[in-house]
Amino acid sequence: MAYAVQDSHHWECDMTKLEMIRFWHALVVAPQPDGPHGPLALAATPHLFRKLLDTFISLRPSELFLQFNREYLPPFYGLLRAVLSWSGLTLTLTLALTLTLNP
Numbered sequence: 218m219a220y221a222v223q224d225s226h227h228w229e230c231d232m233t234k235l236e237m238i239r240f241w242h243a244l245v246v247a248p249q250p251d252g253p254h255g256p257l258a259l260a261a262t263p264h265l266f267r268k269l270l271d272t273f274i275s276l277r278p279s280e281l282f283l284q285f286n287r288e289y290l291p292p293f294y295g296l297l298r299a300v301l302s303w304s305g306l307t308l309t310l311t312l313a314l315t316l317t318l319n320p
Contacts, residue, residue: 221268229275230285242292245299260296261304263311269297270312 220241223234244256252258259265272293275282301308 218265218268221265224268224272227273229277230281235285235289238289238296239292242296242299245296245303257299257303260300261308263308266300266304266308266311269300 220234220237223231223237228234241256241260245260247256249255249257260269274286274290274293276286301312
């Protein structure tokens, strides 16, 4: 998954990662095709969902980082919300376990 590779660099204010999240969010909120190969179904696979939960987010208190997070976090959390509401209980449990094991 290209997003995981980009995120693995841990670059702060990564505009490429921002555009990838915006694009992926737009895909999952659009009408979905039937079957297991649509963008929402792919994002809901446990392996990819865990990669999303491990996303690097810089919390530096400078204006540059705050502005980046204002642009990045809404589509990021929108993507997570869409995946969780589509997948039902399966990924909700994955999220709960991730939060429990990595406080």
